[in-house]
Every structure is written in C-alpha cells, then in structure tokens.
Amino acid sequence: xxxxxxxxxxxxxxxxxxxxxxxxxxxxxxxxxxxxxxxxxxxxxxxxxxxxxxxxxxxxxxxxxxxxxxxxxxxxxxxxxxxxxxxxxxxxxxxxxxxxxxxxxxxxxxxxxxxxxxxxxxxxxxxxxxxxxxxxxxxxxxxxxxxxxxxxxxxxxxxxxxxxxxxxxxxxxxxxxxxxxxxxxxxxxxxxxxxxxxxxxxxxxxxxxxxxxxxxxxxxxxxxxxxxxxxxxxxxxxxxx
Numbered sequence: 001x002x003x004x005x006x007x008x009x010x011x012x013x014x015x016x017x018x019x020x021x022x023x024x025x026x027x028x029x030x031x032x033x034x035x036x037x038x039x040x041x042x043x044x045x046x047x048x049x050x051x052x053x054x055x056x057x058x059x060x061x062x063x064x065x066x067x068x069x070x071x072x073x074x075x076x077x078x079x080x081x082x083x084x085x086x087x088x089x090x091x092x093x094x095x096x097x098x099x100x101x102x103x104x105x106x107x108x109x110x111x112x113x114x115x116x117x118x119x120x121x122x123x124x125x126x127x128x129x130x131x132x133x134x135x136x137x138x139x140x141x142x143x144x145x146x147x148x149x150x151x152x153x154x155x156x157x158x159x160x161x162x163x164x165x166x167x168x169x170x171x172x173x174x175x176x177x178x179x180x181x182x183x184x185x186x187x188x189x190x191x192x193x194x195x196x197x198x199x200x201x202x203x204x205x206x207x208x209x210x211x212x213x214x215x216x217x218x219x220x221x222x223x224x225x226x227x228x229x230x231x232x233x234x235x236x237x238x239x240x241x
Contacts, residue, residue, distance in 0.1 A: 001025050002046075002152060002182055007055035009041055009206075016041040017206045020055070027198035028178045031186040034235055037203040039186035040080060043156045046184070047077045059152070073102075076150035078141040080157040080186075086130035090121060090140060093129055097144040115143040118173050120166075134161035142170065146177075153177065155185045159192050171196055194227040202234055210234060 007020040017038045022029075031039050044050035046057065048064070048071075057064045064071045085093055094112040103111055116122040119139040124132070132140065138161045145153060155174075159167045174183055175196045185193055193200065194214055202210040210217060210230070217230050224230045 001058075001060055003058040003061070004042075004046075005056050005058070007042070007045065007052050007057065009038075009045065009050070009052050015206050017045075017052070020206075020208060022201065022208075024182050024184065026178065026180060026182055028174055028183045028185065028193070028196050030193035030197040030200045031184060031203060032188065032190065032193070032200055032231060033203035034188055036205070038206040039203055040156055041206075042203075043077075043079075043154050043184075043186055046154055047075060048072075073148075074151040075154070076145035076147070076152070077154045078145040078156065078158055080160065084129035084132070084137055084140060086128065088129050089126055090116070090129060090132070091125035093140065094125070094144060094147065098147050101148045103148050111147055115146040118146060119143045120169055135163060135166055138162060139166070139170070142173075151181055153181055153183045155183065157187055158185060159187065159189060167192060190226075190228045190231050200227065202231070204235065 002024040004020055004022040007017055009017040020042065031042065033039055041050065045052050059067060059071055059074065088096065091112060094115065095108055098108045098111055113122060116125055119142050121136065121139050121143060124136060129137065129140070138158065142155065142158055145155065159170060162170065171192060174185065177183060178196065178198070187193060197214060199211065199213055200217060201208055212220070214227050217227065218224045221230050221233050224233060
C-alpha cells in the first residue's frame with residue numbers, strides 16, 4: 001500500500017501541489033488533468049527526483065526516505081520524456097537498466113526478453129535506439145520500468161507518441177498487471193484509462209478536485225455520459241482534449 005499524506009510543493013510563489021492525500025493499493029489509478037495540473041510534479045516526488053516541501057509518503061506504513069534502497073527495489077518508473085542511449089541497441093539498453101536495478105546476472109537475459117515481449121519490442125531489440133520511432137522509444141521506457149517485477153509502477157504520459165494499435169496493446173499490458181501491482185498513470189488522454197482504471201483522480205492547479213471510480217464520477221455529473229464528459233466539465237475553461 002502506498003500512502004501520500006498532506007504533500008505540498010511550491011516553486012517560488014506558485015503552488016504546484018496543495019495538500020495531496022491518497023491511499024493506493026493493488027489496481028490502476030489514473031491521474032488526469034491538463035498540462036500544468038501537477039501530475040509530473042507528483043510523479044517526480046514519488047520517485048524521489050524532487051523533494052516535497054511538506055508531507056510524507058509511506059510504503060507499507062514506512063516512510064520512503066527511511067526505506068531508501070528497498071523502496072527503489074519495488075519501484076518502476078517510466079518518465080514522460082527521457083533520452084535513450086542512441087548508440088545502444090534495445091537489448092543493450094534494457095540489459096544496462098537491469099544491471100542498474102541489481103537484477104542477478106543469470107536472470108537478465110530472460111528478464112529482458114520478458115519485458116520486451118510485453119511491449120511488443122522483442123523483434124526490435126537488435127536495432128540501435130537512435131533508429132527507433134518516438135512510439136518505439138516510449139515502449140522501451142515502459143519496458144525498463146517493468147524490469148524486476150516492481151510492485152509499484154509509475155507511468156507519466158506512457159502512450160505519448162503511440163499509434164491507436166499500440167495504445168490498445170499497452171492498455172492490455174496495464175490491465176494484466178493490475179491484479180498484483182499498484183499502477184499510477186498520469187495522462188491527459190481520457191480514453192487511455194477509462195476502461196481500466198480502478199479509480200480516477202482529477203488534478204487541477206495542484207489540487208485534487210474530484211476522485212472516484214469511473215461510474216461514480218459519471219453519476220456525480222448529471223449530464224455526463226462518459227469520463228470524457230466529466231473531464232470536459234471539470235476543465236471547461238482549460239485546454240480541450
């Protein structure tokens with residue numbers, strides 16, 4: 001279980017996150033909101049790439065800063081944008097990431113094949129990363145997050161650059177993982193999560209403004225027939241989808 005308690009973050013005079021409180025157990029949680037809502041800030045705090053100003057984060061009732069390395073052993077993270085090593089082949093990239101995650105050497109080859117297969121990249125591992133399309137690079141970032149069977153998976157805009165077929169394929173991967181993993185998916189694309197999310201969390205200017213199951217959120221908005229309608233209602237003055 002992951003607990004986020006009273007987390008606050010500000011940049012100078014701009015509040016990026018304001019008293020965020022969440023409790024996550026196994027399943028898929030969608031973090032929805034337009035650009036600037038605070039999604040990436042929360043993701044960066046959860047993977048300790050950014051320090052919060054106030055609050056605490058607990059994994060199984062223990063502070064993640066006290067857990068140190070053991071927290072990172074259970075964490076898989078695919079950032080929104082990250083350069084791959086251009087001269088590495090896909091296989092070498094995943095092997096390198098597996099070594100960084102301290103996966104036993106005798107298990108690395110099979111683990112690389114496993115995650116590549118999950119994201120439909122098993123036939124592309126011999127190519128250099130610089131030859132990959134944007135969508136293929138994104139799938140490699142998702143693959144490296146899955147190395148080592150982490151219990152907590154954080155995905156920041158994981159379908160960026162993917163075509164519709166790739167989106168459906170990745171959605172199926174997430175759905176299969178939901179049974180025994182915690183997945184937090186930050187996105188502004190409602191269709192990517194509507195059919196698979198256990199719970200949807202709407203962020204606006206650093207605040208949680210709505211939260212619940214898809215069905216509950218639709219019921220709470222009388223004129224909404226879909227999660228996209230809920231999104232449009234909550235962010236009608238913001239950018240459109």
